[in-house]
Structures are given as C-alpha cells and as structure tokens.
Amino acid sequence: METINFLTPEVSQADLVTFSEERVNLKQPDAQRYRKQVSDLREDLERYMAEHPDFGVEKMLLSGSLAKGTALKTIRDADVAVYVKGGSAPQELAALVQWLATKLRLTYPQIDPQKITVDGPCVVIAFSGTGIKVEITPVYSLGDAEGRGYLWDRSTGKKVLTSIPRHLEFTRKRKDKQPTHYAQVIRLLKWWVRQREKDTLDFKFRSFLVELIVAKVADNGADFSDYHVGIEKVFSYIQNTGLKERIAFSDYYKATSLPKTRMGVVEIFDPVNPENNVAADVTESTRMQLVTLASTALDHLSYARTCQTKGEALECWRDVMGSSFSA
Ligand SMILES: Nc1ncnc2c1ncn2[C@@H]1O[C@H](COP(=O)(O)OP(=O)(O)OP(=O)(O)O)[C@@H](O)[C@H]1O
Ligand SMILES: [Mg+2]
Structure with a gap:
C-alpha cells in the first residue's frame, strides 16, 4: 500500500x-472612531428629545456590520436605525424620510443642513474629514420590548417587520x-x-x-x-x-x-x-x-x-x- x-x-x-x-477587516481604531461618531449623534439626539418630548422620535441604534463586528475595511457607511413613533410620523416612506431629515436638521444645528440628505429609504449624514457617511434608516416602532418595527429594505424597497436588537x-x-x-x-x-x-x-x-x-x-x-x-x-x-x-x-x-x-x-x-x-x-x-x-x-x-x-x-x-x- x-x-x-x-x-x-x-x-x-x-x-x-x-x-x-491587514486587508479584510476594518481596523479596531477605525471601528471605534466610527462608533464614537454615531454615539455622539445619539447623545445629541437624546438631549434634543429630552427638551422636546413630542418630537416623535424614540431612539437611535447602531445596526449593521459596525454593530455586529463584521465590517470590512472597505466600509462606506455606518448603518443606523432611528425608531420613530407611530402616530406622529408619516406612514408613507417618501413622506417619512423627508419628515426624518427635517427632524435631524433640527437636532443637529452644528451640521450643515445640506449635509443631511434623503437617499432612497434612508437619511444620510455626510461627514468630512475622518468620519464616514451615516446612513439612517427610519424604523416605524411597534413600541414593544423586543424592539420590533417596520423598516424599508434598502435593496427591495419592501416594508418589513423585524427587530434590529434581536438581529444583534x-x-x-x-x-x-x-x-x-x-x-x-x-x-x-x-x-x-x-x-x-x-x-x-x-x-x-x-x-x-x-x-x-x-x-x-x-x-x-x-x-x-x-x-x-x-x-x-x-x-x-x-x-x-x-x-x-x-x-x-x-x-x-x-x-x-x-x-x-x-x-x-x-x-x-x-x-x-x-x-x-x-x-x-x-x-x-x-x-x-x-x-x-x-x-x-x-x-x-x-x-x-x-x-x-x-x-x-x-x-x-x-x-x-x-x-x-x-x-
Ligand atoms: N430584508 C431585511 N429584513 C430584515 N432586516 C434587514 C433586511 N435587510 C437588512 N436588514 C437589517 O439591516 C442590517 C444591515 O444589513 P446589511 O445587508 O447592510 O448588512 P451589513 O451587516 O451592514 O453589511 P455591510 O458591511 O455590507 O454593510 C441587518 O443586520 C439587518 O438587521
Ligand atoms: Mg451595512
């Protein structure tokens, strides 16, 4: 044999x-910097919400690969979900993203309003310098403990019921x-x-x-x-x-x-x-x-x-x- x-x-x-x-993974310091960028946005939003209780926005959550620790070095945007309250926010996507963009321009007076734009089912905040684009998806909140809500799928445009916290x-x-x-x-x-x-x-x-x-x-x-x-x-x-x-x-x-x-x-x-x-x-x-x-x-x-x-x-x-x- x-x-x-x-x-x-x-x-x-x-x-x-x-x-x-060296080639594939987003480096830790970059990931930390981008996460900080989003947590700063979240803090400003929370402060604004505390001062304006009828704002219609519930919370902001980092989602996507930056939250899951699966981001590639070639990452172009940080995915963020903003939970909006049923009742105050428009139900149709086109109206909803416009509504959210307006709200975010109020929340972030330090950001040039022209840098906060609507792109399909998202609101995008562009950052110059070392920051990356923040892509904000509105989630129409069900208000339950599981964090469920409706979001519009970026590639299909379909409205889906899901839960970002559970995905994480x-x-x-x-x-x-x-x-x-x-x-x-x-x-x-x-x-x-x-x-x-x-x-x-x-x-x-x-x-x-x-x-x-x-x-x-x-x-x-x-x-x-x-x-x-x-x-x-x-x-x-x-x-x-x-x-x-x-x-x-x-x-x-x-x-x-x-x-x-x-x-x-x-x-x-x-x-x-x-x-x-x-x-x-x-x-x-x-x-x-x-x-x-x-x-x-x-x-x-x-x-x-x-x-x-x-x-x-x-x-x-x-x-x-x-x-x-x-x-
Ligand atoms: N059709 C969908 N149904 C439910 N949730 C979805 C759907 N599409 C996207 N999501 C949510 O959005 C998140 C981000 O999805 P995406 O495909 O952008 O992946 P990613 O992990 O951010 O990858 P990438 O690094 O390429 O951006 C998912 O983890 C999921 O929570
Ligand atoms: Mg992503």
Whole structure:
C-alpha cells in the first residue's frame, strides 16, 4: 500500500489571519472612531428629545456590520436605525424620510443642513474629514420590548417587520460560541462576494444573506477555527444544497410558523420574522451564479492544499480572495 503524504499547505492559518487583519477587516481604531461618531449623534439626539418630548422620535441604534463586528475595511457607511413613533410620523416612506431629515436638521444645528440628505429609504449624514457617511434608516416602532418595527429594505424597497436588537443578539450568540472565528469567516466570505461582484457580470449578493448562510453552517456544527476549512464548509453548503433548501432559525419562532408554500427561488428567513424572506429578491440567475462561483472557489481552495510551491498556492488563493492576497 502506498503511503499517503500529508502536505503542510503553503498558505497557512497564520497567513490567513495576517491577510484578514491587514486587508479584510476594518481596523479596531477605525471601528471605534466610527462608533464614537454615531454615539455622539445619539447623545445629541437624546438631549434634543429630552427638551422636546413630542418630537416623535424614540431612539437611535447602531445596526449593521459596525454593530455586529463584521465590517470590512472597505466600509462606506455606518448603518443606523432611528425608531420613530407611530402616530406622529408619516406612514408613507417618501413622506417619512423627508419628515426624518427635517427632524435631524433640527437636532443637529452644528451640521450643515445640506449635509443631511434623503437617499432612497434612508437619511444620510455626510461627514468630512475622518468620519464616514451615516446612513439612517427610519424604523416605524411597534413600541414593544423586543424592539420590533417596520423598516424599508434598502435593496427591495419592501416594508418589513423585524427587530434590529434581536438581529444583534442573534449574531452575538453565535459569536460567543466561536469568538473571533465566527465573525472572521463572515468577513472573509463578504470579502469573497465583493471580489466576485467586481469580476462577475450582474452578480450581487447582500451581506445580510451571507451572514445568515454562515449562521446556518455554524448552527449545523461547523468549526470555524481554521479559516481555510471554515470557508470551504460554507462553499460546500452552497454547492450541496444549491441554495434550494430553506434556511430558517428557531431562535425566535418555531419552524411551524414558517409559510407552508415556497416564498421565492431562494428562501432565507429573517431570524425574527418567519414571514420575511430576506432572499425574496434573489433570482434564479443569481442563485445559479452563486452556486457556480462557490464550486469554483472550492476547486481553487482544494488545489491550494496540494500545491508544492508558495507561488502556485498564492495563485489559487488570489483566484478566491483577489489580487491583494498575499502570504
Ligand atoms: N430584508 C431585511 N429584513 C430584515 N432586516 C434587514 C433586511 N435587510 C437588512 N436588514 C437589517 O439591516 C442590517 C444591515 O444589513 P446589511 O445587508 O447592510 O448588512 P451589513 O451587516 O451592514 O453589511 P455591510 O458591511 O455590507 O454593510 C441587518 O443586520 C439587518 O438587521
Ligand atoms: Mg451595512
């Protein structure tokens, strides 16, 4: 019988950690600066609200990747949710964002009113200097303890009932189970998606969906402590299921609350609302693209393991993670 030669891969876990820290992840000091930027806005808002009890605004909450610790270095905006009170705020989105922009101009007299603008379903505050854009999504509050409210999905424009605090808790629970590694695997896959969006015509895939797929793979028992293996597990899941298997989570509702019939080509349900298929806008063509791209990535990654020279292994990894990959 032949002896099997187990090779040490040319690109190691340590190389992947260095690449992640240097190229992929938003650096800690930057993350802290952006969070401070938002907490300053929140403090001003709270002060203004205390002086104007009928303001119609409930609270401001950091949401999105900056809150979840999954932001990439290429982050362009800080996602913020402003909870508005039903009753005082307009119900139609167009009127609501205008209303909110007016309110925010009153709240922040120190900011040039022209820097507070409406952009689709959001109000954007632009900062010059070291700050980033703050993208404020109005959430029509239900006023309950779970922090539920209606928000308008940025890519579909659809009004959805959800809970940002519960989304943050959902992520936190999984981060606690696999500290550092869970968020890192999410960031590496978001990075991979960004590379494919650049080199694959008409391909786009949302961060929230990436995160929910990774959550499913983690819940299925995947160990993410080795990043090469970790991202392969996610690609294998996409390849094996073709993303035709319904993805849902039982943190906040029972599987029996999910719709009985199919809700879209791809079904990835909001962990807090069984009626909200976050993947409702994913087309068959995007699904097929993603499955093909995942299979290609798996080929490169498995070949990377067998390469005998660093140069060859680097080529494989660059095919997956882009030309900035180094080791
Ligand atoms: N369709 C939706 N239904 C419910 N919540 C949504 C939906 N779309 C976005 N969200 C909320 O908005 C948050 C931000 O989503 P987004 O896709 O911008 O991801 P992100 O983590 O901020 O990634 P990125 O770093 O690319 O901005 C999500 O974590 C979720 O709380
Ligand atoms: Mg975001």
